[in-house]
Amino acid sequence: MNQQGDGKHLDDKVAVVTGATRGIGRATARALGRRGASVVLVGRSTAENRNRVLPGTLEEASAELAGEGVEVLAIPADLRSAEDTERVVEVTLAERGRCDILVNNAAFMPSGPILEMPPRRWLAVFRINAVAPLQLIQGFTPRMFERGWGRVLNVSSGAAVVCPPDLFMYGSSKAALDRLTSELHLEAGGRGVSFNAIRVGAVGTEQWQYANQTGILERQGTDSAEPVYDPVAVAEAFTWLILEPSDRSGGVYSFADLIELGSLDPGARIA
Amino acid sequence: MVAHDFEGKVALVTAGASGIGAATALGFASAGAAVLIADINEEDGSAFVEQLRNAGHRAAFFGGDVTLEEDVEAMVAAAVKTFGGLDCAANIVGGMDGGDFPGNYVVESTVEQWDGTIVANLRATWLSLKHEITYMLDHGGGSIVNISSLAAYLGRSDASVAYAVAKAGIIQLTKTTASLYGAQGVRVNAVAPGLTATEGVKASLTPEQQIPRGHVIPRMVEPSEIADAILWLCSDGSAMVTGQTMPVDGGWSAR
16 A cells, blocks of 8 residues: 555556646646656646646646656646547547546536526536546547556545535536446446546645635535545555556545555545 | 635626736635626636636626726626625726827827727726715725826826826825715725736836836735735725825835
């Protein structure tokens, strides 16, 4: 458990990680890259089009990995757009020939009273959190099946099961992603390709730090006594699941499950 | 950014998609306010709003032109409809318009340039005040901040003559409006920025020009530092301040 990537187990693999600019996505891309994977980073924040709330750009994430000797390709894309999402598939296949590991990590998490949120926002949340993952899965899995090896890891959330009403749109989209994961396993699992989801709990990402500092967690009612995990430890747990044989498929794992399985270090907390 | 508490408040920021407006919108949001960002640039405005929402803030976008009265009315209505009220407003819209440009002085200016800049600053700010205050008077008051400029204080600035005159007009508009409605709970102040390091300004200046000679403190003002002043003027900390224009100019106006 929790090896820091010394063993190169993913040398001939191509990994696509969405939402890789910061947080869990960036840490996961790094963990996979350190194990030898060629990494494709997908994100929206670029030097030209910065996120004005949270720090970091795709270029910075990409330079960090390249500096560590990881083969890296950055694809700026907005997963709200079906065209952009399709372009992620096209560019990856053109530049790297395939995707062996797909980590659907990008997410949109607006909050607010259900009765006051415009219904179209629910569509936007589903577009990014559920539909774009399916689009990428459909784009990449044919090559995985051809080669008889593939890993699809969908980043879900504890909010799929229970969350404050303010986060209902997010939580419901994660519930959909969980179902997508288990249904995909039933339909297509067992040919060397696994479909799993991890319901992340609180993770000390840039977004969490910001929300903690600005009182957003308090307002959302998500500032519970729940432990806050180090993104690096979470990325290690993701990597463990990816390194598992493909017959570990169709699972939807909580942090508690991962701790029980020995893949998430219960001591790796930032709060 | 100094910590303020705007939890439960609704703030409106015009020209909120970029520059000083975006810094102000982020300041209000970080301090707990729900923010309506109004801007003529729908693409930048919507993208920024989504970044704010994704970070957990309450924010919405209104696309419109605040030199047009129907847009201003719709903007105030949108804040009220979306977030249930309007407590604070930052009227940031301004700049040079109608082909007006920095260094365009009295003899060179055309009627189109003059009118463009006067309308973009004075009409926009007056119309915003008109409809913000109309709502606030009926709903327990509020606090509003306008944007003047250091150019309003200097005989000859690098801005255009129309811009300097319009920004001087904002100082008087601020005083007049504050005097008229202060007793009914509406405070109105202005901030007069010195050379401010917005992306647009930085792109237009050489590295030497980015150390403004006029500033006593030898650097440009950060947009977040203008936002800090605006937030303070909207906060209860400035409860007895109204009708004032506060320079945030690295000491330029003190020279």
